[in-house]
Amino acid sequence: MYQDNCPYCNLDADKEQEIVLENETCYFIQKESEQQILQGSGLIIPKHHKQDVFELSEQEWKDSRDLLLGAKKILNQKYAPDGYSVGWNTGRAGGQSIFHAHLHVIPRFKDEPHAGKGIRYWIKQKENMRK
Template identity: 35%
Template sequence: MTTAPSCPFCQLAAADIVAENAFHVVIRDRFPVSLGHSLLIPKRHVASLFELTAEEFNALHELLHITKQQLDTQYQPAGYNVGVNVGEAAGQTVFHLHVHVMPRYVGDQEDPRGGVRWVFPEKAVYWE
């Protein structure tokens, strides 16, 4: 396992981990935007999704499905947003890859259409 001493995701407590496989762990976000908001984090310190090996990427995909099943069972969300910030220009502030899995619930936003497009609010409404 590759770690960086100042990286908060390299210093996770075992008690914070809710699921894992050989390459990645899952934790609940400490600043959740929704009930069950989770982060999939590689055990190897890499900054970007694009630095994963094919084996790591496939393991991430598998753990994403496991995480969804756990969240479906525990919280019964109506949908999901799944996102990754890659690079400072995209809003990445912790430079250890982490994939956000944000459960969505009916009524959690007045009009959820546009989903992740709200990163650019002026471009989010495309259907008018």
């Protein structure tokens, strides 16, 4: 349920990570250095080490949803985004690089260069077709 070398089990190890919201089983965090490009972006992570989204308990699912709604309220007030990209990357092929489940919450704005291109856009390109 805890791993020494996991950045999400050891939030204090990275001084840039800030806990914005928390409940019984999860945190919503933001990282200072990521705010330059992905303004308002953050992660919802379970407090106990779970390798991926498929290991979450029913309570962690409920608490993740509650934090997502709370984060949306805060982000709407602070940034007034035009939309959101929200998603889990699972497994190396799915883009997961830190093996502690985490839900990406990314406010999106109509004046971004990639506005209108959601999560699927990148994996639907011809260059990504299996051979």
